[in-house]
Amino acid sequence: MIKSVFKNLGALEPFEIKNSYITLCLGAPSTFVYLEIMKYYNPEIILPFYGNIIFSILFLIIGILPSFKSKFILEHYGWFVFGVTMAFQHYLTYAIYLNNFSLDILLVTYVFIFGSVLLLSNRILVLIYSATETIHLAYAVYLNDINTVYKTAILLSAIAIFMCSFWMMNIFIRYRKETEALNENLEDTVKQRTNDLEIRAKELLDKNRDLEEFAYVVSHDLKRPLRNIYTLTDWLSDDEDEQLNGKALKSLQQIKSQVTQMDLLVEGILNYSLQAESDQAVKEINVHTLVKRIVNSISKEHISISLEKKLPRLVFNELQMQQVFLNLLQNAIKHTDKEQIEITINYEVSKHNHTFFIKDNGPGIPAKYHKKIFELFQKLKVETDGEAIGIGLALVKKIIERNEGEISLESSEGNGATFIFTLPK
Template identity: 40%
Template sequence: MKLSVKLFAGFLLISVLFTAVAIVNFRLSEAVIENSKWVSRSQIVVRNSAALQRNIIDMETGLRGFLLNGNETFLKPYWQARDQMPSLMQETRNFVTNLPDQQKKLDEIAELQQRLEKDFATPLIQMKRSHQDTIMTDRELDLQLEELVLGEQMVMDSIRAAFRAFNAIEYQVRADRSERLNKSINNTRQLSTILTILSVIIGLSWAYYITRLISNRIMKMVTLAEQISRGDYKTQIVDTGQDELSRLSHSLNRMSATIDETFTELDQKNKELDQFAYVVSHDLKAPLRGIEVASRWVEEDMGSQLPDNIKEYLKMMRARVHRMENLINGILALSRIGRTSQAKEQVDTNELLAEVVELLSPPPGFSIDVQRNLPTLHTVRIQLQQVFSNLISNAIKYHDKENGKITVRHHETEEFHVFSVTDDGPGIDPEYHARIFVIFQTLQERDALESTGVGLSIVKKIVELQGGTVWVTSEPGSGSTFTFTWPKHTVIEQEISSFV
């Protein structure tokens, strides 16, 4: 499975779980809203029920007041309550349309209210009003009134019982709704909590899995790069996956194999080149030595008979032969720089410069001032020695006075050791500063001063191979300062430390 598919599948699964949580919470909110509507409806139903009861009680109270003293004023609440009954009853019915038991009780209450009004209230009012116009005795009137009042009380008791039953049903409905809501809330909370925890666990687990998968395989690639940087070009990454990182691993394996093939071929070419250089140098040096020996034989055989100008020519010829031999040695030394592996060691720069000065044996008129407490470097000793030897010997060779002073100084930057070799010789025109580092380039005629033009080229190649730079600061008549930087760590060591 591709890595992108795994990532997408993980995000999709987490999204599904969070969507489920959102849906559950949405349903919970709908249940809460629905229950709130039921509570509001129930409150209105209970309020209307109480209002209906108050209206019927007002009718009863007004009727009894009128029956006691015959004052029509007491009937005013009766008429008002009776007029409000239809609309209030209809409004209550609208809220219990889906509850047949309450509908039935409302029908019962309405029937009892109509019976109360038709069979008892209206006859009582009419009887009380017509008492003065009838021939009925008070005793007969009281008996009839008492009979109607008893019937009215029985109807009122039935109405009250019907209202109690109606309210009981409403309270039961409200309790059932509350219980269902509480149960729904608890279930939803549990389900939401479980899904949320499950989402977090799966998300963290999937993220950990993907992170470990990617980091482990990247570390394999980093390890491969480190091994390649150390010269192990035969190493390979074992990757059984079939995703995008597998393609990268395969590419790195091909790169490692290609580098191995290239370096193997390069080593073969270098060996061939070394053999060629050895053969060529041997074949070139043999005739040169023959020329030198022949010139000496001529001098020995001719002796004093040899003219002075011929002697001068023979000396010049031997000098050219020596120059040619030195040039061949210089070319061979330049070509071998960087192609042969040399072990690094701890090099005390103070001791190294003391050895260089002793080997060069400067003329009596020259003094070499070397800074004290120079650092100890972990580097190839012979290469650093060759750089100092070439710079100091050049400072002596190209000096224009019998007495001279050469100073060696050092300071450090964050990444480099910086060395400088300064002389008080004739100086170099700035237009020749770049030229002097080119092989075979000299500023004086070779006959005037014996030089191969290879020394500074060797210095430049050694310094740049280490990862440093070399340059000259000079003006005619002001001496010269050759400065070079020597890295505290090689390029390979810096790359390895960056990985770590």
């Protein structure tokens, strides 16, 4: 119990240790110089026991103690500061008595009292310091032959300095405690929010797992009956024994078309929802070679795709890069109104970004639809050929933005379209 109290009294905050360290290191030469100046202008002054030298050295030693990073010193540094300041204060009080309460020594004593109280910043230590110094000073006054008025003035001025210092110290301690309380509240708030975020992150992780499971179910359990329906309608259409009229055959074809559309939707949702699985599988890829491979696979007599510049090598997910170019090129091909399709792929590099341009000679897209086409399941035309499901451009946008890039469209009705996407270097 006593050991704990002793340790708490001597404990200082890191900033208080630093403040004491600086003060004592500066005070060591200042004390010596000031007392030497006093001796120079007042040769009769008495400084017993070479106090100006001894205490200057002590201040310096105590000042540099924290530099050793000793746990014991740091935990009890307040006691070291208290001991050296109180010793010097009582030395000055003794010097006052020997010098018959000379004004220059008295002034040094008062200044040191004021500074010491602020430096200690611990109420109990300050009370001990004040009480012992008051008793010592009163005893010195009692022993001296100076007149009563002078004695009273000395004691009252010392008490006033103690009270002023103590008042200022209380303000500082109160402010420090308020700051500590605010910091504790802030730490509690941060911890609470961190916990909330961790809980939220876990919930999102669980939901993502549920979505992955759902996507798995969709890919395996829904696609099978869809394909069975398609196969059955195909059998019925080809079965010559079944006497089906034209209307029935048309209905079967519509069923097959809708099943095909549903199968594409399921596949598109699966690709879109599971896109994050391969986010981390990145490597350096030759974009030019990859795009050339895509171009060769989709080029036909009426489809002309040209690369204006050599495309760069990038550290990226190869499958994702393939999906970006394939979807953009297929989009240009599907939605053309020209017999001869012309597509150009261009590239620019800047200090921070790689920029790619895919331009077509299609019908163009009105400005009011420039954002809509990047939304999931959004199509500008309802009467499509059955292969457009409104996922391709949404998937492209998702890939680009997940890799900290941007995608935009420059187009006007009747003037073709240019898709522009940037990726950071």
